[in-house]
Amino acid sequence: MRICIVGCGAVGSLFAANLAQLDDVDVWAYDVSREHVAAINANGLRLSGAGEVVGRLRATADPQELPPCEFGIVATKAMHTEGAIAATAHAFAAGCVATVQNGLGNEEAIAAHVERVIRGTTFPAGKIVEPGHVQWDVKGDTTLGPFEPQPAPLADIERLADSCTRAGMPTRAVPDARGPQWRKVIFNASTNPIGALTGLTHGRVCERLDLRRLVSGLVDEGKAVAAAQGIELDADPEELIDHAARPDVAYDHKASMLQDVEARRTTEIDYLNGGIVRAGREHGVPAPLNEAIWALVKGVEQSWQ
Amino acid sequence: MKKICVAGAGSIGSLFAGHLARVTEVSVLTRREEHARALNEQGLRISGRGDFTSRVTAASDPASLPEAELVILACKGTDLEALARRLAGHFAGATMMTVQNGLGAEEVAGAHGGWPLLSAVTFMSGTRHGDTHVEYVLDTATWIGPYRDTTGDDARAVAELIVSSGLKAEGFDDLRPAQWSKLIFNATVNGVAALTGLPHDFHFAQTEQPYELGNLVRGLVDEGKAVASAAGVELREDPWRMNVLATQRGHRHYPSMLEDVEAHRPTEVESINGSLVREARRHDVPVPLHTAVYTLVTAKEAGYS
Numbered sequence: 001m002r003i004c005i006v007g008c009g010a011v012g013s014l015f016a017a018n019l020a021q022l023d024d025v026d027v028w029a030y031d032v033s034r035e036h037v038a039a040i041n042a043n044g045l046r047l048s049g050a051g052e053v054v055g056r057l058r059a060t061a062d063p064q065e066l067p068p069c070e071f072g073i074v075a076t077k078a079m080h081t082e083g084a085i086a087a088t089a090h091a092f093a094a095g096c097v098a099t100v101q102n103g104l105g106n107e108e109a110i111a112a113h114v115e116r117v118i119r120g121t122t123f124p125a126g127k128i129v130e131p132g133h134v135q136w137d138v139k140g141d142t143t144l145g146p147f148e149p150q151p152a153p154l155a156d157i158e159r160l161a162d163s164c165t166r167a168g169m170p171t172r173a174v175p176d177a178r179g180p181q182w183r184k185v186i187f188n189a190s191t192n193p194i195g196a197l198t199g200l201t202h203g204r205v206c207e208r209l210d211l212r213r214l215v216s217g218l219v220d221e222g223k224a225v226a227a228a229q230g231i232e233l234d235a236d237p238e239e240l241i242d243h244a245a246r247p248d249v250a251y252d253h254k255a256s257m258l259q260d261v262e263a264r265r266t267t268e269i270d271y272l273n274g275g276i277v278r279a280g281r282e283h284g285v286p287a288p289l290n291e292a293i294w295a296l297v298k299g300v301e302q303s304w305q
Numbered sequence: 306m307k308k309i310c311v312a313g314a315g316s317i318g319s320l321f322a323g324h325l326a327r328v329t330e331v332s333v334l335t336r337r338e339e340h341a342r343a344l345n346e347q348g349l350r351i352s353g354r355g356d357f358t359s360r361v362t363a364a365s366d367p368a369s370l371p372e373a374e375l376v377i378l379a380c381k382g383t384d385l386e387a388l389a390r391r392l393a394g395h396f397a398g399a400t401m402m403t404v405q406n407g408l409g410a411e412e413v414a415g416a417h418g419g420w421p422l423l424s425a426v427t428f429m430s431g432t433r434h435g436d437t438h439v440e441y442v443l444d445t446a447t448w449i450g451p452y453r454d455t456t457g458d459d460a461r462a463v464a465e466l467i468v469s470s471g472l473k474a475e476g477f478d479d480l481r482p483a484q485w486s487k488l489i490f491n492a493t494v495n496g497v498a499a500l501t502g503l504p505h506d507f508h509f510a511q512t513e514q515p516y517e518l519g520n521l522v523r524g525l526v527d528e529g530k531a532v533a534s535a536a537g538v539e540l541r542e543d544p545w546r547m548n549v550l551a552t553q554r555g556h557r558h559y560p561s562m563l564e565d566v567e568a569h570r571p572t573e574v575e576s577i578n579g580s581l582v583r584e585a586r587r588h589d590v591p592v593p594l595h596t597a598v599y600t601l602v603t604a605k606e607a608g609y610s
Contacts, residue, residue: 197500197601199608208607210600217593270516277515288524292594295521296601299501302508302518 001163004028004069004091006084007076008036008045008059010126011100013134015073017045018167020055025163027057028066030088037061039132049126049136051168063087071160072097073120074110078271081109089113096152098144098160102188103271104181104279107147117147118157119177121184124169138250141170143234145177178226179234186222186237188255189272190215191244193293195255196267196300202244203251214289215241221287222276228283257297264304269297306466310334310373310396312388314344314363316431317404318379319439323351324470326359332370333363334391341365343436353431353441355471367395375423375463377402378414381561382576385410389417396420400455402463404447406491407576408484408584411452421454423463424480426487429472430558443558446473448487448541450480482541489529490544492581493522494551495562496598499572500605504557510549521594522548528592529581535588562602569609574602 001024005016008031020027029045031037040059047053060066072092076084078101085097098118099106111117123140142164144157157173164171174180194205194215205211219237226233244250260267273287273294280287311322312334322333326349333349335341344363351357364370376396380388382405392401402423403410411424428445447467449460461476468474477483494505497518503509512519526545533540551558565572578599585592 194601194604198604200604204608205604208604211604214597214600217597274516281515289593289597291515292521292524292597294516295518296497296500298516299497299503299508299518303502 001071001159002026002028002067002069003071003073003160003163004030004066004088006030006072006074006088006097007080008040009075009077010128010134011122011124012073012075013045013128014047014124014126014136015075015100015164015169016057017047017053017055017134018051018169019163020045020057021053022163022167025167027055028069029057029059030061030063030066030084031059032061033131034061035131036128039130043132046133047126047136048129048133050124050139051136053168063091066091068092068094070095071156072114074099074101074106076101078103078106078268079266081106082112085110085113096156096160098152098157100142102184103268104185104275105271111147111150115150116152116156117150118144118152118160119147119181120144121177121181123184141172143172143174143177143180145174178229178231182222182226182231183233183235183237183240185272185275186219186226186233187240187244188268189222189276189290189293190218190237191241192255192257193267193269193273193297196257196261197293197296199258201251202253202255203247206241206245217289218273218293221280221285221290225276225280225283225285225287228285229279261297261300266301267297269294269301273297306374306462308332308371308373308375310370310376310399312367312376312378312392313380313384314340314436315380316433316439317427317429318377319349319433320351320429320431320441320472321377321379321467322361323349323357323359323439324472325467326361327357328466328470330371331359331361332373333361334367334370335363335365338365340436347437350438351441352434352438354444355441367392372396373399375400375402376420377404378410379404381405382407382410382573383571385413389414393417400459402449403452405576406487406573408488408580409576415453421459422452423449423455423460424452424484425449426480426484428487443556444473446475448475448477448480448483450477450483452480481538485533485536485538486540486542486544486547488577488581489526489533489540490547491560492529492578492595492598493525493544494548495560496574496578496602497522497525498560498563499566499574499602500598502563502567504559504563505551506557507552510552524594525598528585528590528595532581532585532588532590532592535590536584566602566605572602572606574599574606578602
């Protein structure tokens with residue numbers, strides 16, 4: 001089986017290096033960073049932290065080099081989905097493409113370029129330390145399921161999930177993957193921008209009662225928008241928020257959006273709070289707090305111009 | 306009125322002192338001794354709209370200043386309590402005039418002495434270029450009204466004197482319509498600026514896309530209007546219109562709350578946004594957007610360290 005990771009940043013690297021441990025999987029990685037690509041090809045892709053792994057795989061910054069693949073796993077930031085899949089779609093003409101990205105709208109962007117699409121959500125996290133080396137911060141589960149308008153066959157999704165699980169990335173194939181996706185989107189949309197706007201770590205956001213109430217207000221809107229679409233959350237995002245606030249989990253974690261804002265990089269706000277607001281509008285559910293947060297973070301981005 | 310004391314020589318206090326000294330005798334109470342010395346030696350230069358230097362008598366100890374008929378308390382809201390404490394027991398024959406943003410300044414000042422009180426809000430702005438030089442930037446008015454043991458005629462008399470000195474001012478029988486217009490304007494614009502890092506510019510009036518800041522600004526203004534209406538205050542100006550007009554002036558104004566968070570100084574969020582949220586609670590008006598902005602700015606301050 002040949003799998004191509006599209007976007008080999010922190011999360012993409014976790015999949016790439018682990019999958020490369022399997023004898024029956026041929027792993028390719030497409031990434032725009034030529035330094036990262038060169039380092040992977042020269043020395044392998046190294047993970048350290050939650051697991052010590054070195055994956056031998058082929059990396060390229062040139063999409064034309066990609067051979068036909070049975071599976072793609074898209075792991076770019078949400079604002080790069082369109083460009084990445086447009087460049088690599090030819091490799092998946094006969095394959096299925098999964099997303100393990102944050103936010104809403106990635107499946108739709110992928111489906112505009114490839115036939116069979118897999119909806120996905122993943123919880124492991126890490127960060128790039130240097131080209132070819134990723135720190136694996138948190139282990140976690142991945143859920144995959146068919147993207148309803150252009151589904152990949154469930155049997156194929158199960159084969160991909162089985163490979164990921166055997167490689168050390170526990171993954172479930174389910175008929176409806178929207179529940180976990182929305183749980184994570186609501187979690188991210190309700191906490192990441194609060195960290196980004198205040199400069200506070202996840203734990204400090206949660207221990208201030210006033211901020212924690214604001215977080216719950218955002219969660220409640222997200223839940224209402226999910227419910228209006230008939231999506232059943234697999235668990236309450238509030239539990240995830242409180243769990244992450246524990247000192248031994250992610251109390252000191254700066255949300256990726258806070259890291260983005262500090263580095264003046266475009267954030268994923270359009271695909272998080274923006275995604276919730278858009279879905280709410282389609283289903284007649286107002287989400288004024290999410291809309292306010294969306295506008296504030298867009299304002300932060302505009303202030304850099 | 307022959308003798309006026311300006312207490313607090315930041316940009317607003319300096320604008321009052323420098324102008325009024327052209328038509329009456331002005332003393333200035335500073336916090337720092339060297340500031341007083343510099344003013345006594347060099348006078349106070351006003352540039353921007355005209356360029357002149359005024360003679361003032363300055364001291365950092367109220368006991369060494371001459372008596373006055375009017376004392377303008379021109380410090381920031383966050384410093385008012387400390388300033389009023391220093392004034393206790395002084396200026397027995399004077400009327401005190403507060404010009405702080407937000408609500409409640411009169412009560413803070415009035416708690417430290419039995420002086421008659423005038424209440425004012427000012428829209429003028431200046432940029433300090435040192436202890437003895439302030440640039441007059443926005444030539445918008447100061448609005449004055451009676452508060453304790455004063456009348457509309459007292460307010461108009463002070464306004465007339467200010468106008469004769471070259472600044473803009475107007476006196477009213479009831480300041481609340483003007484004060485609340487400004488309160489809603491400031492709570493909205495200053496809060497959004499502090500959170501986004503944007504000066505008050507065209508972004509604040511953009512409403513085409515759901516994520517554009519003008520929608521949030523309008524939502525905040527609408528909540529503020531609902532509170533004013535519940536409090537029985539008829540606004541003098543529509544804060545949304547004030548916002549649109551200000552953004553059309555082409556001058557990118559940096560609200561003090563934005564400057565404060567950028568310099569990691571305490572902001573006026575309590576006296577501005579806090580008062581509005583507390584008034585809303587008192588009158589049972591839901592203000593989820595103002596609560597969010599208030600909470601976020603407060604938390605951002607807490608995150609300075």
